[in-house]
Amino acid sequence: MGAITKTSVPCVVVGGGPAGMMLGLLLARSGVEVAVLEKYPDFLRDFRGDTVHASTLALLDELGLGERFAALPQRRLSTLTMRFDDGEFHQDFSRLPGRHGHIAMVPQWDFLDLLAGAAEESPCFHLARDAEVTDLIREGETVRGVRYTDRDTGREHTLRAAVVVATDGRHSTVRDRLGLRPKDWGAAHDVLYMRVPRELGDPGHTVLRFSASGGLILIDRGHYWQTALLIGKGRAEAARADDGASVRAVVTRLAPHLADRMAAIGAKDIAVLQVRIDRLPRWWVPGALLIGDAAHAMSPIAGVGVNLAIQDAVAAARHLTPALRRGHVTDRDLGRVQRRRWLPTVLTQAAQRAAQRRFVADSLGGAEAPAAPLRMPAPLRVLRHWKGFTRLAGRAVAIGLRPEHLSGALAPLDRTRPHMRG
Known part of the structure; x- marks a missing residue:
C-alpha cells in the first residue's frame, strides 16, 4: 500500500490532493507512466477545500467524468450571498457560459476518490498511500527522484524520475528540501x-x-x-x-x-x-516543478484554491506530456508551466488581498459588541442592483482567469465537446 514496486518512472507526483490526482490522471491517460505518492492512508481529512467551480466541472465533462461527479453527494449553489451590516450582495452563477450554472460543494475525499478511481483504470498510473517523501535524489543541481518511507512498514525506498512534481501543499516537503522560500504577502x-x-x-x-x-x-x-x-x-x-x-x-x-x-x-x-497568501518567485528547478499551494498558497476567500491547483495541473500535463514522451524534460518545459499560470495566480491573489483590506480586516471583531456597523464596500453597494455586474462577479469566481482545457497534447482526452448556452 505504501510503496511502488518500480524503481523508476518518468514522473513522480508528491502529494495526492486535487492537483496531484488530476495531474496523475491526465498523464496516465496520455500514456505517460506516473507515480503519485500520498502521505496518508486515505483522503478522509475534514475542513479541506471542497468548492468545485464551474471551470473544473467543465474539465470533468471533457474527461468524461461529468456523470460520475454528478452522482457524488453535493450541494449546488447558483448564487452566493455576501451579507454586510447594511445589506447583501449576490454573486450570480446561473448565467455562466457552458452547461454548469452553479458551483458544487463536495467533500474533498469524495472528489479525490473519484479522480483516483478514474486514474487507476489506466495501467500507467500508480498510487502509493502511506508514502511519505523524506528527501530528493540529486545529481549535481538536478533533481532525479525522491526518497520516501512506507509509513505502514517503516521501510525506506527510492524512486527515480525524469521529473518530480510537488503538489504537497503549503507545507511542502519538496519545497523545503529544495531550500525555496515563497514571498509571504501576509494575511490579517x-x-x-x-x-x-x-x-x-x-x-x-x-x-x-x-x-x-x-x-x-x-x-x-x-x-x-x-x-x-x-x-x-x-x-x-x-x-x-x-x-x-x-x-x-x-x-x-x-x-x-x-x-x-x-x-x-x-x-x-x-x-x-492558519491562512497564508504566498508565492514562489520561481516554481521550478532542474528536474522538479511545484504547482498548487506548494507554489502559491491561496486564502480561503472565494474558495478558489482547489480550482487554481487543478488548472495548474492541466497546464503542467499539457506542457510536460510531450517532454516525458521523448524521455527528457528541460528547464524550458518547466518554465512554460509557470509562465502559463503566473498571471491568473498573481491577479487572483491580488483580488484576495484587496478583499482582505476592504472588508475582511474590518470584520475581525471579538466577543465585545461592535462600535459601528460594517458597511458594504461602496462599489458593491452601487452596482449590486445591476444584474450584469452580479453575473460578472459570479463568472470571476466560478470560472476564474484563464481556465484550462484539454488542448494541445491533451486534446485526444477530450471525450465530449462542452455544450455552450445559446
Missing part, C-alpha cells in the same frame, strides 16, 4: 472551523456574513453547517482557551438561529486553519 486573519447541526427551519443557502463584530461563513452541507469564523491572525488559540465560549458568543451574534446548537460546541470541536 486565520479561520476557526466547526460543524454545527442544521435544522429544517434554517436558511437554505450558503452565506458569507461580514460584520464589525466578526466574519462568518456558513456552508450548507445538508445535515450540518460547515461553519468558518474569521479571527485575527494569531488569536486562534486564545479564542479556544475558554473552551470556545468567546467563539460561541460571536457565532451566536452573527447567526442567531444557531444559538441553541452552539451551546454544545467546545474547544475540541473547533479546528484552526
Whole structure:
C-alpha cells in the first residue's frame, strides 16, 4: 500500500490532493507512466477545500467524468450571498457560459476518490498511500527522484524520475528540501472551523456574513453547517482557551438561529486553519516543478484554491506530456508551466488581498459588541442592483482567469465537446 514496486518512472507526483490526482490522471491517460505518492492512508481529512467551480466541472465533462461527479453527494449553489451590516450582495452563477450554472460543494475525499478511481483504470498510473517523501535524489543541481518511507512498514525506498512534481501543499516537503522560500504577502486573519447541526427551519443557502463584530461563513452541507469564523491572525488559540465560549458568543451574534446548537460546541470541536497568501518567485528547478499551494498558497476567500491547483495541473500535463514522451524534460518545459499560470495566480491573489483590506480586516471583531456597523464596500453597494455586474462577479469566481482545457497534447482526452448556452 505504501510503496511502488518500480524503481523508476518518468514522473513522480508528491502529494495526492486535487492537483496531484488530476495531474496523475491526465498523464496516465496520455500514456505517460506516473507515480503519485500520498502521505496518508486515505483522503478522509475534514475542513479541506471542497468548492468545485464551474471551470473544473467543465474539465470533468471533457474527461468524461461529468456523470460520475454528478452522482457524488453535493450541494449546488447558483448564487452566493455576501451579507454586510447594511445589506447583501449576490454573486450570480446561473448565467455562466457552458452547461454548469452553479458551483458544487463536495467533500474533498469524495472528489479525490473519484479522480483516483478514474486514474487507476489506466495501467500507467500508480498510487502509493502511506508514502511519505523524506528527501530528493540529486545529481549535481538536478533533481532525479525522491526518497520516501512506507509509513505502514517503516521501510525506506527510492524512486527515480525524469521529473518530480510537488503538489504537497503549503507545507511542502519538496519545497523545503529544495531550500525555496515563497514571498509571504501576509494575511490579517486565520479561520476557526466547526460543524454545527442544521435544522429544517434554517436558511437554505450558503452565506458569507461580514460584520464589525466578526466574519462568518456558513456552508450548507445538508445535515450540518460547515461553519468558518474569521479571527485575527494569531488569536486562534486564545479564542479556544475558554473552551470556545468567546467563539460561541460571536457565532451566536452573527447567526442567531444557531444559538441553541452552539451551546454544545467546545474547544475540541473547533479546528484552526492558519491562512497564508504566498508565492514562489520561481516554481521550478532542474528536474522538479511545484504547482498548487506548494507554489502559491491561496486564502480561503472565494474558495478558489482547489480550482487554481487543478488548472495548474492541466497546464503542467499539457506542457510536460510531450517532454516525458521523448524521455527528457528541460528547464524550458518547466518554465512554460509557470509562465502559463503566473498571471491568473498573481491577479487572483491580488483580488484576495484587496478583499482582505476592504472588508475582511474590518470584520475581525471579538466577543465585545461592535462600535459601528460594517458597511458594504461602496462599489458593491452601487452596482449590486445591476444584474450584469452580479453575473460578472459570479463568472470571476466560478470560472476564474484563464481556465484550462484539454488542448494541445491533451486534446485526444477530450471525450465530449462542452455544450455552450445559446
